[in-house]
Amino acid sequence: MRAAITVFLKEITDALRDRRTALMVLIASILTGPITLVLVAQFVSGLEEKASILKVRISGQEHAPALVNFLQRNDVEIEPAPKDYETLVREGRLDAVIVVPPDFDSRWLTGDGAKVEIFYDDSRTDAGPAIRQAERLLRAFNRETGMLRLVARGVSPDLVEPVKVDHVNTATPRQKGAFLLFLIPMFAILSPLLGGMTLAIDSTAGERERGSLEPLLANPVPIGQLVVGKWLAAWIFASVVAVLTLGGFVIAASLYAGKRLAALMAFGAPEFAAFVAVVVPFAAMTSALQMLICTYGRSYREAQTYVSYLATVVSFVPVIVLFTGMKDSLWQLAVPVLAQQVVLGRVIRGDTIAPVDWLMPSLMAFVLAAVFVALVARLLRDERIVFGRA
Amino acid sequence: MIEVVDLAKRFPMKGERGKFVEAVREVTFTAPDGAITGLLGPNGAGKTTTLRMIATLVEPTRGTARVDGLDGHLKPNEVRSRMGVLSDARGLYGRLTARENIAYYGALRGLPSAQVQAMIGRLAEWLDMGPMLDRRTDGFSQGERMKVAIARALVHDPPNVILDEPTNGLDVMTTRKLREVVRRLREGGKCVLFSSHIMQEVSALCDSIVIVARGRVVASGTAAELLASSGRDNLEDAFVHLSGETEAA
Numbered sequence: 001m002r003a004a005i006t007v008f009l010k011e012i013t014d015a016l017r018d019r020r021t022a023l024m025v026l027i028a029s030i031l032t033g034p035i036t037l038v039l040v041a042q043f044v045s046g047l048e049e050k051a052s053i054l055k056v057r058i059s060g061q062e063h064a065p066a067l068v069n070f071l072q073r074n075d076v077e078i079e080p081a082p083k084d085y086e087t088l089v090r091e092g093r094l095d096a097v098i099v100v101p102p103d104f105d106s107r108w109l110t111g112d113g114a115k116v117e118i119f120y121d122d123s124r125t126d127a128g129p130a131i132r133q134a135e136r137l138l139r140a141f142n143r144e145t146g147m148l149r150l151v152a153r154g155v156s157p158d159l160v161e162p163v164k165v166d167h168v169n170t171a172t173p174r175q176k177g178a179f180l181l182f183l184i185p186m187f188a189i190l191s192p193l194l195g196g197m198t199l200a201i202d203s204t205a206g207e208r209e210r211g212s213l214e215p216l217l218a219n220p221v222p223i224g225q226l227v228v229g230k231w232l233a234a235w236i237f238a239s240v241v242a243v244l245t246l247g248g249f250v251i252a253a254s255l256y257a258g259k260r261l262a263a264l265m266a267f268g269a270p271e272f273a274a275f276v277a278v279v280v281p282f283a284a285m286t287s288a289l290q291m292l293i294c295t296y297g298r299s300y301r302e303a304q305t306y307v308s309y310l311a312t313v314v315s316f317v318p319v320i321v322l323f324t325g326m327k328d329s330l331w332q333l334a335v336p337v338l339a340q341q342v343v344l345g346r347v348i349r350g351d352t353i354a355p356v357d358w359l360m361p362s363l364m365a366f367v368l369a370a371v372f373v374a375l376v377a378r379l380l381r382d383e384r385i386v387f388g389r390a
Numbered sequence: 391m392i393e394v395v396d397l398a399k400r401f402p403m404k405g406e407r408g409k410f411v412e413a414v415r416e417v418t419f420t421a422p423d424g425a426i427t428g429l430l431g432p433n434g435a436g437k438t439t440t441l442r443m444i445a446t447l448v449e450p451t452r453g454t455a456r457v458d459g460l461d462g463h464l465k466p467n468e469v470r471s472r473m474g475v476l477s478d479a480r481g482l483y484g485r486l487t488a489r490e491n492i493a494y495y496g497a498l499r500g501l502p503s504a505q506v507q508a509m510i511g512r513l514a515e516w517l518d519m520g521p522m523l524d525r526r527t528d529g530f531s532q533g534e535r536m537k538v539a540i541a542r543a544l545v546h547d548p549p550n551v552i553l554d555e556p557t558n559g560l561d562v563m564t565t566r567k568l569r570e571v572v573r574r575l576r577e578g579g580k581c582v583l584f585s586s587h588i589m590q591e592v593s594a595l596c597d598s599i600v601i602v603a604r605g606r607v608v609a610s611g612t613a614a615e616l617l618a619s620s621g622r623d624n625l626e627d628a629f630v631h632l633s634g635e636t637e638a639a
Contacts, residue, residue, distance in 0.1 A: 006497040010486070017485035017526075211481030215542070218445050218477060219498045220470035383448050384402075 007229025033248025095130030185344035192283035195241025205303035288372035428596030484528030
């Protein structure tokens, strides 16, 4: 173990002296949280603003006095749509426009299938609230008119609405926030990859490219100890960067305390502690894996390429979870990356975490870390890897 | 003492399955203590591979290399601790100072820090590297790098020293310094094995010479013996003659 500690201390010293890289990584990791949360907060508050003020844009409101009357009774602000609303919607400068054709009023009065159009582009997510609002208001207008007409004919309105639907949304504000804050788990998972990268490359492919691997291996030290020392250093760096990244999120979230968004941004000390507990074992695995693939790299550059592929693959997992709407189940806890994503997602939703939720992914991470470290040691015993690939 | 018996190494040929490169075919020699043995041969003769096998970095396909009677194949770590190697690759850590580079190897070998620092002081005096000891090595010249690499290989005061083409790319002053160090090592009773493709280098320094060509020992002995056996009147002709014989064969 003595030699492993010697290697560990040397690698840490060496990496810390690489001031520019170290600073870049540190600054990037500290700033990730605040920048992300500010953007998310802007986005969320933008959505809420759009939804809270009842406002519709209508083209041809003069053709629909009844609709205008209904909207005014419901405190909806009516704004006439500009002439070139079609282009504006296409360009994304207008969210939704209700278009009333000239023959609306006459058809409406005779009950002859009066039509309006809602003009929108639903590929823009931030147009969603305005679109839904226009739909909702038109539906309400429809219902009111229909009921009044039934009542006028002596029919009970309950006949057309046998089931009354009341919306009860069970999502707590926190859970609504979790949809957007799937980003925090993602950054928590990617940060150790960023943090361990430089050291993993430098201590494997870099060591060979520099020509210091051969003399290093000529020392009477078991190769396993050399690899363990290097891996410990990469793990520490990965963990420090992860902790800093998460710390950045805590600070950013605390800036929103007391505001309306505070409920969405609940990421305080307990969540931070849970995240660190999940991410640090995970970092043990990622740094070992990075070292393993870098040992295959023929040069520093090649290793860099491999490592960035790894980061890409890892960053896909949260996206897959998001888009497939995967249900939580036990097997996921055994799959690295997926397990961390699932558990961290639960933490941030405020769900309870069972011991197995932490134990299983962490155990898996440590087992894999040990396997990867052993594989690196084995590769370094291979003459073709040490000499044949320079 | 280093004893090499019938050493051979073949590597799989790159890109071609089932084909092999015979890097070393048959190398046998003994390098005694208190003497400088020169391994002389043209580029690609198998010198570096032979030295790597002695240093236990490469597993021989056949034959044995023994250091102080210990078989490197069976007891690699014992052999490594009795040996200082200036290998073909001699990269330093650029962000560490010369002193830290040397001390790292001392610490890896488990030597107490005080002993390492004392040894660094002594080697710095030998190699004339006092002023550069506490500078980072990334700005070093080739000669300065070489000095650090040599000091690093000698930090544990090994009884056996392997130097693989140590004078490559060095200026006259550094080469002289290096020769001085090698002679000091001999005076200290060490076994020094020194490889080079430069005739003058070897004849100026070595007590006995082993000429290697195409993976085989083609001649060995003192400079005078080699002259006599080749029937030439200077060592360069003798070398060309001796190593040329295998090319014809």
